[in-house]
Amino acid sequence: MKLKDLKKDFITKLAITYPNEEILSIFKILCEEYLNMSPTKLLLAGEELIDKKQIDMFSKAIIKLLNEEPIQYILESTSFYGLEFICSPSALIPRPETEELVDWIVKSETNEIKILDIGTGTGCISVSLANRNGFVVDALDVSSSALELAKQNAKKNEVDINFIEADIFEYISNKQYDLIVSNPPYIRNLEKKKMQNNVLNFEPRLALFVEDDNPLVFYNSILQFANSNLYEKGSVYFEINENFSREMESLLYSYGFTEIELKKDSFGKNRFIRGLKSLH
Ligand SMILES: C[S@@+](CC[C@H](N)C(=O)[O-])C[C@H]1O[C@@H](n2cnc3c(N)ncnc32)[C@H](O)[C@@H]1O
Known part of the structure; x- marks a missing residue:
């Protein structure tokens, strides 16, 4: 099969589930991963012959994509910072917003x-820090199981981290x-209806959701921990739900934090907050 026919087949099969632009962008990513073909080379390509093993890889990916499995799980990898x-x-x-949180820390500390x-x-x-x-x-x-994965990622990136299961x-x-x-779970159950199937059906619920009536439960618990385990003049940095930025400011203030600062993400949403522990 020629590459141009593979591409045509890929677009046709996915057209019911994805917009054309997204299909082309996924095709590009898979060509890079499975055929080792850079996006520039791909622009000029078409007549290349694709072998059976490679066609099978694309066929398997199509089945998973039709099932709305995230591309990062299909490729079993992503880049971050x-x-x-x-x-x-x-x-x-890992989300691009969280890269902005890491960058805030790297540039400030x-x-x-x-x-x-x-x-x-x-x-x-x-690992990035x-x-x-x-x-x-x-x-x-x-x-x-998340910790097991984090350990593999620390090893892959050759960094030493002390992991705690708790x-x-x-x-x-x-x-x-x-x-x-x-970056704790911060999405209320009531926000699920705005979310896409690829998130809802594949990503761990434990990582995402909090009860509607207690959306700041994790921040509360982390700030209590910080009461006893953060040095005075130490800092907290959080990724937050943009709907609760004012409540987060008040929460940090109530725990005795000062120099509280909100930060918007690249979409202009209040997505991060930091504060300095200063009890006296
Ligand atoms: C939003 S995810 C963030 C993952 C990663 N830090 C990132 O930014 O992509 C939240 C993480 O909190 C963990 N988690 C949920 N409940 C927890 C708890 N009670 N104690 C400790 N970690 C918890 C989940 O397993 C998940 O890995």
């Missing part, structure tokens, strides 16, 4: 510091940190 991460349904797929990442998932935040000089990182998650609602430690970062 310039690094490659193994992806699996054990953990949330220049000293040698001890960091705790709560709800590490794939390890995207902790541990990759920087001077940052010593612990990473915690309640999910043993439930943040029960975790007690006598360790002190200079910085606590978290």
Whole structure:
């Protein structure tokens, strides 16, 4: 089969599920991954012969795509903050917004510091931070399968992280940190109806949802932990639900944090907040 025929077949089969632009962009990604063909080379291609093994790979991908499986799970990988991460349904797929959170920390914190990442998932935040000089990182998650994946990602990116399997609602430690970062579950169940099937059917619920009547439950628990385990003048950095930015400011304030700062993501939504612990 020629590449141009493979492409035609790919577009036709996926047309009922995806817009044309998205199909072409997925096709490009798969050509790069399965045929080792760069997007520029692909523009000029068409007559190349694709062997049976390669056709099979595309056929399997089409079945998964028709099932609305996220491309990152199909490829079992994604890039985040310039690094490659193994992806699996054990953990949330790292999002571009979260790269902005990492970047905020990297650009703001220049000293040698001890960091705790709560709800590490794939390890995207902790691995990206541990990759920087001077940052010593612990990473915690309640999910043993997510932690297993995070460990693989730490190994793949050659960083040392101390992993902790624990439930943040029960975790007690006598360790002190200079910085606590978290992108905890923050989507209310009532927001599900706005979400796409590829998220709802494949990504772990444990990573996403909170009860409608207690949307800040994780932040509350993390700030309680910070009460005893964050040095004075230490910082918290959170990714947040854009609908609760004012409530998050008040919450940080009520725990004695100062220099509270909200930050918008690249879509202009209040997506991040940080504060400094200063009790006196
Ligand atoms: C929104 S995901 C964030 C994953 C990753 N840090 C990222 O930014 O892509 C939230 C993570 O919190 C973890 N989690 C959920 N409940 C938890 C709990 N009670 N204690 C600790 N971690 C929890 C989930 O397993 C999941 O990995």
